[in-house]
Amino acid sequence: MPEVLTASASFSPLYQQIKALILASLQAAEWLPGALIPSEMELAARFSVSQGTVRKAIDELAAQNLLVRRQGKGTFVATHNEEDRQYRFLHLVPDEGQKFPLISQFLACKKIKANTTDAHLLKLKAGDALIKVNRVQSFAGKPIVFEEILLPATRFKELDLTMLTEWSGPVYALYETRFATHMVRAEEKIKATAIDESLSTYLHLPVGHPVLLVERLAFTYGNKPVEIRRARYDTTQQHYQNMLN
């Protein structure tokens, strides 16, 4: 019987408690994204449970994409700094042909004050400082996506246009390496809207043309919301893809 645990915890399966402990270590940045965590045997010893119990805890964390298991190597903290994980949150695919890489162009990065809606989404107070980033993503010269990104200024203080421009790779990888913030999950709300005048210029589409409005709220560890992203997708030759299970 593992004393350390039974002492403090109210009843729940042992592996759930282990899961919570590992989660706490992730949240406390004890192991950074991409890093190797201790082996199942070591964790079992540390928590005074059997390997099978640790295994079940890790299984669930791996199923939630928080950990990645690699046979023969070990278990690693999930990261957005890897090939296969790059487009985990981007569901836009071309109607015909392969999934292509989009070229990013950052347009602006300013400090603004949060309105009530955005403050509420990010669990801040209205008027709190935010950083607003605008970018366009294109393929073969044709702009496809226009995005507005909103971030709490406290966490992303040093972010500026230079840093964004010099970064090659996904924005979520930048958040990880420069702001110790790993995105765990996101919620998206999708609508069809008509494009307005200012967006018309960016996306090279006539005013009133239908575009997909994708509002995303992204969360780090502990269900903490840290990014709002409002994007317009030109779905003339591509579409938003979703798998239902």
Added chain:
Amino acid sequence: MPEVLTASASFSPLYQQIKALILASLQAAEWLPGALIPSEMELAARFSVSQGTVRKAIDELAAQNLLVRRQGKGTFVATHNEEDRQYRFLHLVPDEGQKFPLISQFLACKKIKANTTDAHLLKLKAGDALIKVNRVQSFAGKPIVFEEILLPATRFKELDLTMLTEWSGPVYALYETRFATHMVRAEEKIKATAIDESLSTYLHLPVGHPVLLVERLAFTYGNKPVEIRRARYDTTQQHYQNMLN
């Protein structure tokens, strides 16, 4: 060592083989949707493996929503004939307030011939007979969704407007009870489009108004595509919701 299995199967983990066997029983309709399957102990005996191995197989099938475990009761075949599973594939939610029930009105149900696109999606030949169903779904008198549903006529032969009208409940539940066809998963492609004249009447929106076009391809057991659904969602006061993990 389980002889029955090692004899025929090429190498793969035992629990994967068990999984395949259970899947085969599902596909062969040995156990119908909603039915209780044999207990883990019985299956373990039947396949000459340990309970733990059957358990792991069932775990994965439950994770894919093919089976449902109920502690103290047993394991059941997943079905669309149940409260919590009703809206498994409908991601439309109101911007404000609770998820509300939509009222279905079926407009038509005719036999047509498949064009090349639809034939290809359903893995049929161009010209093969399809059944085309049209319906509108409304809330508080306001039409929200217009759908066109395409089904292979062979599998859904007896389907007609009367059957649809008299059925209360999800269409996928009708497929199960009347056509022994359980929908396992689906793929959706989403675009923003302008509404045309005919749809304008159904959705009570001006011509050219942006709507969400949702094209769904739904599959039964064995990855067999059996339904195409092309829907238009009025996203003025509701949105398509998606969770990214």
Added chain:
DNA sequence: CAGTGGTCTAGACCACACT
């Protein structure tokens, strides 16, 4: 080779549902 995760087993006990 040693160390990692992956599979499989057997047995004990717990939590829950029905009767």
Added chain:
DNA sequence: GTGTGGTCTAGACCACTGC
């Protein structure tokens, strides 16, 4: 109480990785 799935353990062996 009996039977179901759910948890936990301990130990054996396999498959993969890298030294």
